[in-house]
Amino acid sequence: MDPRTSAQDVMRCDLCETAVVQMHCDTCLVNLCKACVGEHFSADLSKPHKIVHFKDKKSTLIHPRCTSHDEEMCEMFCTHCDVPICSICLASDQHLGHKLVRVLEIRDKKRDKLIKKQTELKEKIYPNYQDIASDVQNRMSQLEKEYGDLSTAITKHGEDWHREIDKLVKKLKAEVDEMKNTQLQTLQKHLDEINKTMSDIKDEINSVDSVLESTDISSLFSLPSTLDRYTNLPRKITVSIPKFIPKKLQADQLFSLKTISIKSDEYGYSMKTTQKSPEAGSSPPVKQLLDEPEIVATIDTEYHFGLYNVASVSDEEIWTRGNDNTMKLYSINQGSLLKSITTKSGNTPRDIAVTKSGDLVYTDDTVNIVKNEKIEEVIRLQNWRPKGVCSTSSGDLLVTMISDDKKLTKVVRYSCSTDEQTIQFDDKNKPLYSSDTRYITENRNLDICVSDSGAKAVVVVNQAGKLRFRYTGHTPAPKNQPFNPRGITTDSQSHILTADYNNECVHIIDQDGQFLRYIDHVLFPWGLCLDTNDLKVMDCV
Structure with a gap:
């Protein structure tokens, strides 16, 4: 049997094709025996051949060649020009004053x-x-x-x-x-x-x-x-x-058959997190909306001048905030106060949310997180003020903010205090939001939903920030008043719920903006959230 064609044979030298491989040229990616190393060197003297033992092949980093000087290797990188440069380029005036870093960095x-x-x-x-x-x-x-x-x-x-x-x-x-x-x-x-x-x-x-x-x-x-x-x-x-x-x-x-339908839904699948619960991978059961809403529990929060936010920690606990500088954690079943947190700045918080790990997040002039009852500032802005905040399924924070001159509004996604995404304009470069956005939430399909009181609309964009739809209310409204959205949340069926302050009701729409029904006879609703069982938790002024 020819050893060069045998499946059991050892690797052979690429040059002589007979001797067993012992060395490797990391520059040319050629396998060599010791006897052929010299021949390989002499075959092309223009290259800086890097010969290593075969077991150490591909261990040598190969620097990029200079685009201006073909024979030179680049060890530096010009961040201004966004190109690697060689020593000749470095000695020239071409990159004078530019920020240079090592290619390896x-x-x-x-x-x-x-x-x-x-x-x-x-x-x-x-x-x-x-x-x-x-x-x-x-x-x-x-x-x-x-x-x-x-x-x-x-x-x-x-x-x-x-x-x-x-x-x-x-x-x-x-x-x-x-x-x-x-x-x-x-x-x-x-x-x-x-x-x-x-x-x-x-x-x-x-x-x-x-x-x-x-x-x-x-x-x-x-x-x-x-x-x-x-x-x-x-x-x-x-x-x-x-x-x-x-x-x-x-x-x-x-007898007859109804025609079949094959529908392609761009937003039919949503990204699951890596931390899977025992039920992960199975679709949530479709829950029917009740004909009449039921009051499960009532909590007296003792906010004398208005209750503006609720954020669910679990099925048993809920954070609240009013028009003072104190945020309160209550037991839903017992209605008792469990703890109170005062803002670090002494200012009234503009919005509150709860992270996946159960920590309280609030906005005033900065974005803050409360861990073990200690307040940490996680985001401080220049020329902008944060307003609404929510925690996403991936653990990011979505923050609505308004410019200091109160002319511009945008949504920014933060990952570990780093801004990863800004959502401000539509495809025609027109502002997506008015200067009076209120609250924000992420839908199950990863859409971003904002209640925009100034525009009298719920503005929904997809994960990439592209406008999907604007919901401007449903006619007839219970009180025949203009739509005035405040608190906003979503449930396991991707329904969007928003509190309508003027009409004293809650609108329920589907993930595509189609009106489903009202929760009526709610006195001046404001904040809104859900627990894991899709029970709606509302607060009223």
Whole structure:
């Protein structure tokens, strides 16, 4: 067997193709035996060949070549020009005054970002695709079963119709036989009467013949005058048979199928987090809205001048804030105060939220988080003031903010205090929000929902910040007042709920902005949140 083509053979030198590989050129990515190293060097003296042991191959970092000087390797990077540069470029005036860093430093940053993205692909995105593929396969299996059930139902329905048709044919034939027998009996009776009359007529004829043949004149006088009664012929009986009128059957008169639909929903799947609960991977059960809302619990928060926010920690606990500098944690079931937190600045908080880990977040002139009853400032802004805040499914913070001159409004996504995304304008470069945005929340499909009181609308954009729709209320409104959205939240079905202060109700719309219903008779609703069971928690002024 030729050792060079044997699957069990060791690796051979790329030059001589006979000797066992011992060395490797990290510059040219060529496998070499020791005897061929010199030949490889001499073959191309223009390159700085890096020869290492075969086991250490690809251990040498290869710097990028200079775009201006082909033979030079770049060890520095110009951040101003965003290009790697060599020592010749560095000595020239081309990059004078520019910020320069080592290529390896840029490489490390890009590598870290790549590792982070790869980790996200491995641990988050790919598992989500696996779940989606599994979901599609499950739905295909379910489809096979349901179509099998459908075929069985059609067959059974056909058999039922066959039985009904057989019964109907048998009934019609019986009715035909009954009609025939009735008419035959009537005609037979009529025939019997005619035959009897004919017999009587023959008797009369014989009697007349006898009288006519007799020489006894007296017999002629004694002949009864009954012959005239036969001059009136019997009545005529006419019968008609029933006419068979077959009805033309159409297939849909027996049974029909509704047309199928295949719908592609851009927002049908949402990204799951890597921290999966035991129920992760299964779709939430569809919950029906109650015809009439039920009051489960009432809490007296003792805010004398208005209650403006509620944020659910769990099914048992809820944070509240009013128009002072104190935020209060209450037990929902007991209605008792568990703890109070005063803002670090002494200012009234503009909004509150709860993170995935259960920590309280609030905004005043800064964005702050409360951990173990200690307040940490996480975001401080320049020329902007934070307003609404929410914690997303991925652990980011979404913050609405207004410029110091109160002319501009935007939404910013923060990850570990770093701004990752800014949402401010639509595709036509027009502002998405007015200067009076109130509150913000993330929907289950990762849409970002903002209650914009100034625009009298709920503004919904997708995860990328592209406008999906504006909801401007529903007519007729309970109080026939202009739509005035305040608190906003979403449930497990991706329904969006927003408090309408003017109309004393809560609007419930679906994830595409279609109105579903009102929760009516709520006195001046303001804040709004939900617990894990989709119980709506509202506060009122």
